[in-house]
Amino acid sequence: MTQRTEFIQGNEVCVNAALYAGLDFFAGYPITPSSEIAETMAKQLPRIGGKFLQMEDEISSICSIIGASLTGHKVMTATSGPGFSLMQETLGFAVMAEIPCVIVDVQRGGPSTGLPTHGSQGDVYQARWGTHGDHAIIALTASNHQDLFSMTVEAFNMAETYRTPVILLMDEITGHTREPVNLPEQGEIPIIGRLRTSVPEGVDYHPYLPREDGRLPMSDFGGKHRYNVTGLYHDMWGFPTTDPNVIHGLIHHLMDKIENHAHEITRYREYYLDDAHTVLISYGCSARTALHVVNSRRRRGEKLGLLELQSLWPFPAELVRAKCAHAHYILVVEMNMGQVVHEVKKAVHEPERVYLANRVDGEFITPTDVRGIMRLIHGRGV
Amino acid sequence: MTQRTEFIQGNEVCVNAALYAGLDFFAGYPITPSSEIAETMAKQLPRIGGKFLQMEDEISSICSIIGASLTGHKVMTATSGPGFSLMQETLGFAVMAEIPCVIVDVQRGGPSTGLPTHGSQGDVYQARWGTHGDHAIIALTASNHQDLFSMTVEAFNMAETYRTPVILLMDEITGHTREPVNLPEQGEIPIIGRLRTSVPEGVDYHPYLPREDGRLPMSDFGGKHRYNVTGLYHDMWGFPTTDPNVIHGLIHHLMDKIENHAHEITRYREYYLDDAHTVLISYGCSARTALHVVNSRRRRGEKLGLLELQSLWPFPAELVRAKCAHAHYILVVEMNMGQVVHEVKKAVHEPERVYLANRVDGEFITPTDVRGIMRLIHGRGV
Amino acid sequence: MAIDKYMRERFFPHIWCPGCGHGTILNNMLRAVDELQLNQNEMVMVSGIGCSSRISGYVDFHSLHTLHGRALAFATGIKMSQPNLSVICPMGDGDALAIGGNHFIHACRRNMDITAIVMNNRIYGMTGGQYSPLSGSGITATTAPQKTIDREFDITSLSLASGATFVARTTAYHYREITKYIKEALQHPGFSVVEILSQCPTHFGRRNKLGDAPEMLKLYKQNTTRIGSEAKQNNPELIERGIFRQEIAPEYCAEYAELINRVQQG
Amino acid sequence: MAIDKYMRERFFPHIWCPGCGHGTILNNMLRAVDELQLNQNEMVMVSGIGCSSRISGYVDFHSLHTLHGRALAFATGIKMSQPNLSVICPMGDGDALAIGGNHFIHACRRNMDITAIVMNNRIYGMTGGQYSPLSGSGITATTAPQKTIDREFDITSLSLASGATFVARTTAYHYREITKYIKEALQHPGFSVVEILSQCPTHFGRRNKLGDAPEMLKLYKQNTTRIGSEAKQNNPELIERGIFRQEIAPEYCAEYAELINRVQQG
Amino acid sequence: MSRHRLIFAGSGGQGVITAAIILAEAAVLFEGQNAVQSQSYGAAARGGISRSDVIISDAPIHFPKVNQPNTLICLTQEAYNKFNSVIRPGGILITDTHYVSLDTRAEARIYHLPLYTSVMQEIGKPVVFNICVLGALQAITGLVRLDSLHQILKKRIPSRFLDINERALQLGAELGKNTEVQTH
Amino acid sequence: MSRHRLIFAGSGGQGVITAAIILAEAAVLFEGQNAVQSQSYGAAARGGISRSDVIISDAPIHFPKVNQPNTLICLTQEAYNKFNSVIRPGGILITDTHYVSLDTRAEARIYHLPLYTSVMQEIGKPVVFNICVLGALQAITGLVRLDSLHQILKKRIPSRFLDINERALQLGAELGKNTEVQTH
Amino acid sequence: MAKPKVQGHQIKRSWCKGCGICVAFCPKEVLELDQEQKATPERASQCVGCRTCERMCPDLAIAIELEQDDDATN
Amino acid sequence: MAKPKVQGHQIKRSWCKGCGICVAFCPKEVLELDQEQKATPERASQCVGCRTCERMCPDLAIAIELEQDDDATN
Numbered sequence A, B: 001m002t003q004r005t006e007f008i009q010g011n012e013v014c015v016n017a018a019l020y021a022g023l024d025f026f027a028g029y030p031i032t033p034s035s036e037i038a039e040t041m042a043k044q045l046p047r048i049g050g051k052f053l054q055m056e057d058e059i060s061s062i063c064s065i066i067g068a069s070l071t072g073h074k075v076m077t078a079t080s081g082p083g084f085s086l087m088q089e090t091l092g093f094a095v096m097a098e099i100p101c102v103i104v105d106v107q108r109g110g111p112s113t114g115l116p117t118h119g120s121q122g123d124v125y126q127a128r129w130g131t132h133g134d135h136a137i138i139a140l141t142a143s144n145h146q147d148l149f150s151m152t153v154e155a156f157n158m159a160e161t162y163r164t165p166v167i168l169l170m171d172e173i174t175g176h177t178r179e180p181v182n183l184p185e186q187g188e189i190p191i192i193g194r195l196r197t198s199v200p201e202g203v204d205y206h207p208y209l210p211r212e213d214g215r216l217p218m219s220d221f222g223g224k225h226r227y228n229v230t231g232l233y234h235d236m237w238g239f240p241t242t243d244p245n246v247i248h249g250l251i252h253h254l255m256d257k258i259e260n261h262a263h264e265i266t267r268y269r270e271y272y273l274d275d276a277h278t279v280l281i282s283y284g285c286s287a288r289t290a291l292h293v294v295n296s297r298r299r300r301g302e303k304l305g306l307l308e309l310q311s312l313w314p315f316p317a318e319l320v321r322a323k324c325a326h327a328h329y330i331l332v333v334e335m336n337m338g339q340v341v342h343e344v345k346k347a348v349h350e351p352e353r354v355y356l357a358n359r360v361d362g363e364f365i366t367p368t369d370v371r372g373i374m375r376l377i378h379g380r381g382v
Numbered sequence C, D: 001m002a003i004d005k006y007m008r009e010r011f012f013p014h015i016w017c018p019g020c021g022h023g024t025i026l027n028n029m030l031r032a033v034d035e036l037q038l039n040q041n042e043m044v045m046v047s048g049i050g051c052s053s054r055i056s057g058y059v060d061f062h063s064l065h066t067l068h069g070r071a072l073a074f075a076t077g078i079k080m081s082q083p084n085l086s087v088i089c090p091m092g093d094g095d096a097l098a099i100g101g102n103h104f105i106h107a108c109r110r111n112m113d114i115t116a117i118v119m120n121n122r123i124y125g126m127t128g129g130q131y132s133p134l135s136g137s138g139i140t141a142t143t144a145p146q147k148t149i150d151r152e153f154d155i156t157s158l159s160l161a162s163g164a165t166f167v168a169r170t171t172a173y174h175y176r177e178i179t180k181y182i183k184e185a186l187q188h189p190g191f192s193v194v195e196i197l198s199q200c201p202t203h204f205g206r207r208n209k210l211g212d213a214p215e216m217l218k219l220y221k222q223n224t225t226r227i228g229s230e231a232k233q234n235n236p237e238l239i240e241r242g243i244f245r246q247e248i249a250p251e252y253c254a255e256y257a258e259l260i261n262r263v264q265q266g
Numbered sequence E, F: 001m002s003r004h005r006l007i008f009a010g011s012g013g014q015g016v017i018t019a020a021i022i023l024a025e026a027a028v029l030f031e032g033q034n035a036v037q038s039q040s041y042g043a044a045a046r047g048g049i050s051r052s053d054v055i056i057s058d059a060p061i062h063f064p065k066v067n068q069p070n071t072l073i074c075l076t077q078e079a080y081n082k083f084n085s086v087i088r089p090g091g092i093l094i095t096d097t098h099y100v101s102l103d104t105r106a107e108a109r110i111y112h113l114p115l116y117t118s119v120m121q122e123i124g125k126p127v128v129f130n131i132c133v134l135g136a137l138q139a140i141t142g143l144v145r146l147d148s149l150h151q152i153l154k155k156r157i158p159s160r161f162l163d164i165n166e167r168a169l170q171l172g173a174e175l176g177k178n179t180e181v182q183t184h
Numbered sequence G, H: 001m002a003k004p005k006v007q008g009h010q011i012k013r014s015w016c017k018g019c020g021i022c023v024a025f026c027p028k029e030v031l032e033l034d035q036e037q038k039a040t041p042e043r044a045s046q047c048v049g050c051r052t053c054e055r056m057c058p059d060l061a062i063a064i065e066l067e068q069d070d071d072a073t074n
């Protein structure tokens, strides 16, 4: 094993993975339970000549990483629900202006200040719909540190591939729990770099004209192409327009570049799905509980399986439909009042077979909670 | 007719209705296309001894109306997408602390700065999911000035009834269009006032303990009961707690007080639904186009009907299901990439019969657009 | 104690760390309220989020524990809608001047009769010791393991430049001044800012090797002096304590009342 | 014209109203850039939202038209990540000091080498003439049909108190000063603020009966004077023009580079 | 059911939107008609074409926008170039000789009137140009009575400016009345 | 599959979380074991009970929280009162004589050790109390080798403090080794 | 000011967190932290009733009772 | 400074918005607004080449051409 094993918090894993992916600029504002990301960045970045900025709030944090992305850097900010809410306007700007960046939301109990030091998965829909206006978004998540490492790297890769902000939905449990993680060698996980335009100086460069393969090569601010970036509807040079055709084209481009690549963006793990009568669907910290239940029931011979979603947006509806095709019933395990469960219901053929096992009192959902719901579904009472 | 007819903008109608409902405190920050609401408030409020505040931004605007609501006033702020995004954190506070207030979002083209002077209905899902964490929300809308008047009044009534923020989703078209409106006499539309506690001084008052009927009587700041208000999870006195039972109870209370009253909150208009083969579902400005189409087709004997939704959240799924029970097909007309259409699909038995007629290029959706989609559905090409 | 009646004793002992200056501020703020014999039913305390902000839970006033940085924005709505209420806004340094900086300068500008108290421990206490815009350079913090390079605000200068009409500064060591300045501030008919340097032994003191709470308090004694004192002339590094401004200017709610009058008179 | 090469001529005539002072600022800002013979590929202009902010579309630099109030926050990321770039941030008064006030004071405090230009027309032009925190009291605006009661900020005092190391003020009438101060600001190795009073005849002038653009410009001539002039002593109401501060202090990016050095050296 | 659709188009400062509002308001408040007025903006708050749509009808009006106007008012060349093709066959086009020169044929009754010049000559205040247009429109279309427009002016305009506005209205009405239809 | 679940509970300043981390890290880095460490916070960043859960196993660990610990370490009375009932029958309870007085029966092997007092007597620095606890835990449970803990201390602790930490670890180990199980 | 008659030191032991501030700043060295790190008036008789301890205690854990109690010592 | 030789007034008519600033501030009353509200050098010969018009024009619509062109007049 050439890899290095570390016993660290999820928040630290995230930092390690971001650096692995090529991040060299981070700006943030402290908030529980994400602060260790900023703290670790503050320590690590100067070592590699990167920049750490503590800004005056979350709004300026996300603004400044967008600025830094435009000069050609890989960038990230990290926050939790209250800060994520504040970032929504600027998140929409990054979507509209097609600026690659990664936003980490280490979820805690909401709404509002809620439960700062307790885990939750209450921001899943916010990640999709938090900013105003139509748009598409990519959101990834992970349940254990090894996957968190790869999903963080993927977040950067997808941000570059699709020229878009990517949201990494962590949670207090994943963020604060320590477990072993193998830090891969450089090269082990592929890294997608900034695609820069090959248009030479003096030739008209179109920052907003997709290539044939759909990608949009960028040119660094400070480089040889001077173009415009705006949050208004704009033409292929980045200048504002109110031409209905251009507007129609742009909004469809923004949606399609993500939604039409849902299959490429989809990330998941599956456990024992081949012959599963009962399919558990879960993600992030709750998937740990779900997997615990599945493993222990399998040992007793029960036909349980788990579909662990690692990409939540665009929602992998096809995958869910396919994996649930033969399920007698489907149990979504999540730590909120039911968010992914709605998407699963939309995805499958028989939504009435979809159940929710959740917990929203600040405590981590237990195998007993899940087993209790299963008893109920089977009509065996509690 | 004792009523007074005025020929005014939707934004002005909203102000008139708010004053009718008892508003006497408004704070806001200008933004197109909502600014006339602030401007009209600035003119009208001092006349009745009310207060108008222009704040430094949208965040402070919503914060200050919440403060004023706590002293016993009926309050409102108005903005558009970018400002609404900025308000999301504090909106969640109002939900958590159960503070009655009305937030108007006069929608314009998004995402981001988008199309400031063009109509859109792109913030429907944001109204539901824009703030972090699980919560429930009420959102109303209207397609014409007369209904806008009543829906604005209803927004205040519901804010008081359910002790919650209510979102009034307007759009640039409704906001800026002028048409006649009859301003009702005082008393014509019932007004629900602040429910104040009857607990006498010195006796323990529980600001967060629902009465048997579910309502939570308030006590004004400055009054005889001194209690605490926080955005943290709290007990029935309003003091922070991490007790899982209390948390569980509070989050369920916050959801249930709205979701369980969906039938009481539901507002709609229907046109020719009794025998309609084709049901159009629409809301806000697009419902005008839909109604135009329905009327003109009915004149030609075609069995079209329209269900116009005036309350969007909680989504009136039962109503939609019932009204669409006999429809051959259902066409949702909206000015976004498809938002309410997803809820309609979830609500009805055969989602594959639900189609979308939309427009997202900044232009107002026309009867021709809608008719074009109908031709397509009928396999008649374009 | 005479101040008992202003306290919600059931929540004591409070959550602050041993030796936290915030407690001393609470202690002597209540004495100011007591000396003025203010009616609790007319007192509103509005705070944000932070260790400091927890103060609103301990006072038996109307209390509003809001969002990080937003206390003054909420307070503005309260005061404007009900000008007869006495509104006190205690804030942390991060709360008031990092995320809340804009509300702070605008509140100073508007000059509504609100009493803002900045409990300045030069650190984000609640979140575990990240540096704040008041830390200044050369400070060790969890987000500055190699010492800060940020320059700090001078809260009093910023308040003065933004238009606050009462501005004072003292420290948790100078408890008499806390009471005195808060009393003056509460009586001042306009926006008042009282900055109080407050030790955070847990995060600021420990990481910067300043010793325990008593030692940090001694530093406040050594490093500060009265405004315009001779000591200051000899040692310009000294931080000045005292009242920097106490001036009457049009108060916002009063001006608005006049506006209403004018409009209604036609 | 020598400044042609800095202009995106295809977007002219620009969208500003006849007589709008913002155009004159653009005009003379470009002359400053030209006189310094700056390399366009190393120039970044970052603006917010407002009439003023449209300026970034007209200059042939790297241009970033951001969100209302956020220009400096974006600019901070650009400068920090690529300190060799020259970053200019033109902002409206609302942009810079209403919604953007917090970024403004923090940018002053940090002292990154960014040139902030406040195009101060004392009104929200873009949205149709609502009052701004620079309007001051007694002004008619769409949101103040009965005249404002708000007091205004003094941008230069606020900048000074927040820590800006270069602070200057002039008006759209004093075009030579525009070029001169912007030149100085661009060369200043730290955060610079240049406030330029700019007439909005459409909203500010018309509603406040100040006449057309030439008349408003004449007022700038009459109502202002050089810093420390005799005229000011005789008439304290006069607004001072000139350089209020020009001081060298540690620049943020340079300090960070040193921090990196220190860390990498071990 | 009678329904008349109008587009008012010009540039920002010309007051086309105000004219449209006055017409529609007059129809509603003094003619017992129904009316809807809406407007479109260019890219920014200023510059570009300013356009306002009005529909006047005796029945409810749902769709508020006008695609093919019965009457088109164009007060700048740019507006004329952009819109003159959408006019309904047999519709009315009203333009101003100072601002617009006609070039393409339109299937319309064309009133190309010296409104601006007359205002400048008779009243000398360009600010009442839009009211003059309104007078002409009234005379040409008879959509509302002149008196109804008078009433609205009285309601909306500060008394010190009322006189010049009324004169402009009258002036327009006369110019509209006495002008032969010009066809190309 | 062997699996050992521990709960460390005490008050904020006692370093219980650090102790938990050191144990788990030692198991992972030097014993080829798998381990998960997690923690819970009170209402605020400070005050209240500080708790950390550790699971050590030779198999993958999914559910990271401990409901019924095999070993419970309680370093304050409050922690003891709250948790002593959840211990697994036959499990181990480790407490400190200075901070905790035992009152209720627990179905456990109880080690009620004078850790704090010994630290104060022998080393005089309360800050290494948690490391002393760790030493005792090692001696009692044998979950990891003492040397593995040493390695972690070396890795984590600045060299100038290493000595007192190692002494504390040793002291704890001795106290743990030489103490008879107390049952109530 | 004549030394006021001190009746006693009310110390709320459950509130006191043993920070030592009262101990450090009592001008008469009246107070000490006891075994349990709680403030205690070791030399109560030396107390001059200056209330420094009362006013500086961040935990509001100390109150001085004077003969004719007059809280307004500011 | 000797009066420089003015070659001409370049006025971009499509850019000029007729604000009258150049007219008002030209020290030599060279400029006027024409029928179409565009600036025009009515009395071109009086021009002293001070560039006030050029520098004050908010629409960048005027440029003065001098014999030996030297833009840096600041």
Ligand SMILES: Cc1ncc(C[n+]2csc(CCOP(=O)(O)OP(=O)(O)O)c2C)c(N)n1
Pocket (backbone or CB within 6 Å): A029, A030, A031, A032, A058, A082, A083, A086, C049, C050, C051, C052, C053, C067, C068, C091, C092, C093, C094, C095, C096, C119, C121, C123, C124, C125, C126, C127, C132
């Ligand atoms: C929007 C938002 N961002 C960040 C936080 C996290 N947070 C809570 S308190 C705090 C800072 C506390 O520092 P300060 O205001 O100085 O108060 P102190 O704790 O030092 O008294 C932060 C960053 C939050 N709660 N909300």
Ligand SMILES: Cc1ncc(C[n+]2csc(CCOP(=O)(O)OP(=O)(O)O)c2C)c(N)n1
Pocket (backbone or CB within 6 Å): B029, B030, B031, B032, B058, B082, B083, B086, D049, D050, D051, D052, D053, D067, D068, D091, D092, D093, D094, D095, D096, D119, D121, D123, D124, D125, D126, D127, D132
């Ligand atoms: C978040 C947000 N709030 C409000 C607006 C609306 N808005 C656009 S520009 C502007 C103010 C413009 O005034 P100023 O900054 O002074 O610039 P000016 O137009 O006067 O040059 C406002 C309020 C917006 N675009 N975004």
Ligand code: SF4
Pocket (backbone or CB within 6 Å): C015, C016, C017, C019, C020, C021, C022, C051, C052, C121, C125, C126, C199, C200, C201, C202, C203, F046
């Ligand atoms: S962390 Fe600091 S500010 Fe917070 S309670 Fe402890 S000592 Fe006080």
Ligand code: SF4
Pocket (backbone or CB within 6 Å): D015, D016, D017, D019, D020, D021, D022, D051, D052, D121, D125, D126, D199, D200, D201, D202, D203, D204, E046
């Ligand atoms: S509205 Fe005012 S600021 Fe905006 S372009 Fe017109 S004159 Fe300039």
Ligand code: SF4
Pocket (backbone or CB within 6 Å): C019, G015, G016, G017, G018, G019, G020, G021, G022, G023, G038, G039, G056, G057, G058, G059, G060, G061, G062
């Ligand atoms: S100051 Fe208060 S908390 Fe501190 S030791 Fe004395 S009594 Fe105890």
Ligand code: SF4
Pocket (backbone or CB within 6 Å): G025, G026, G027, G028, G029, G030, G031, G046, G047, G048, G049, G050, G051, G052, G053, G054, G064
């Ligand atoms: S009152 Fe004064 S002398 Fe007495 S114990 Fe307190 S500090 Fe010491």
Ligand code: SF4
Pocket (backbone or CB within 6 Å): D019, H011, H015, H016, H017, H018, H019, H020, H021, H022, H023, H038, H039, H056, H057, H058, H059, H060, H061, H062
């Ligand atoms: S200043 Fe410029 S825009 Fe104004 S009139 Fe003169 S040339 Fe035309």
Ligand code: SF4
Pocket (backbone or CB within 6 Å): H025, H026, H027, H028, H029, H030, H031, H046, H047, H048, H049, H050, H051, H052, H053, H054, H064
């Ligand atoms: S250069 Fe000077 S003199 Fe010549 S036209 Fe311009 S302003 Fe007048």
Ligand SMILES: [Mg+2]
Pocket (backbone or CB within 6 Å): C050, C092, C093, C094, C119, C120, C121, C122, C123, C124, C125, C132
């Ligand atoms: Mg602090």
Ligand SMILES: [Mg+2]
Pocket (backbone or CB within 6 Å): D050, D092, D093, D094, D119, D120, D121, D122, D123, D124, D125, D132
């Ligand atoms: Mg402005």
